[in-house]
Amino acid sequence: MSSSVVMGQREDWDTALLVLRAATQLVDSIQAGAEASGFTDVRPVHGFAFARIAAGGATVVELARHLGVTKQAASQLADVLVRRGYVTRTTDHRDGRIRRLRLTARGVACTRAAEEAAGQAMRDWRLRVGDAAWGDLRSTLGAVCEPGPLRPAW
Amino acid sequence: MSSSVVMGQREDWDTALLVLRAATQLVDSIQAGAEASGFTDVRPVHGFAFARIAAGGATVVELARHLGVTKQAASQLADVLVRRGYVTRTTDHRDGRIRRLRLTARGVACTRAAEEAAGQAMRDWRLRVGDAAWGDLRSTLGAVCEPGPLRPAW
């Protein structure tokens, strides 16, 4: 119908803003949950690093690719996480150059706290819009999202 | 059904990641579109400032609230935008303290380029998932999003 054509541009822009606002809210919820669990010395970007490191076998270079930053930035990020007790550097006996990153118990606990906070936010959303709409949201986002670095992008 | 309960946590986390990934993709698309239109000296955060300034009557303090940063940060951001020719500071004859921010022609053009890029991304999404799913996405996000600062949150 013609109204959708006429209103298309404004609708598109509004929807784009909704996507960004939803992400902002979600990040804030995760951050608040982590802080409430006592993890006050991590920021959202650290959570993305945790997610990659928790998957296992992460190196600094892989972390850099995952986050979409330079390897120096990833190395400095790893430094911070090591210094704060979330991550340890381990050697690889098959390749002397590689230092694999592993979560400490504290790192695992922080990751769980972040995931729990995210889960709480998702349950809130689901309660608000209903199971069907939430499932649709999930499948729709899954269809439009492409693999690639997941980074603090703006 | 029990499977949804069992898988709930993983589904929740995956969905949260999808939201963040979608936002990352969208921001990247807008940024790429702005650069392709010749606006190479702006970053995503500037776009959020443009959106507020374009709405009219913006002051530094209001911009700070809108972006969720300190007023000093907003003032410095305004400095950059003025220096690069996107924004002008105007005086208010009803209140000598206030300096209202207005977009220049260049600022308007950049805003339009960003909106056009966002619109293109939304049209791509709509083509991929269909009009119905896209409309559902829009209404679902509208239901879960709350008013608040729209800022580069992570």
Added chain:
DNA sequence: TCCATATGGTCAACGGTCTTGACCATATGG
């Protein structure tokens, strides 16, 4: 074996952006 090359990782210096705390200018109400 030895060397060229690629890769993992760190060091050093710099720049951009945000924060804190102070400060000035202007408005407003008693």
Added chain:
DNA sequence: CCATATGGTCAAGACCGTTGACCATATGGA
């Protein structure tokens, strides 16, 4: 006219990312 609140800037510092160089280790030939 003064106390207070608000808009805005200044100055200094911290944080985080970048570029460019550099070292260590692996790998594949000549």
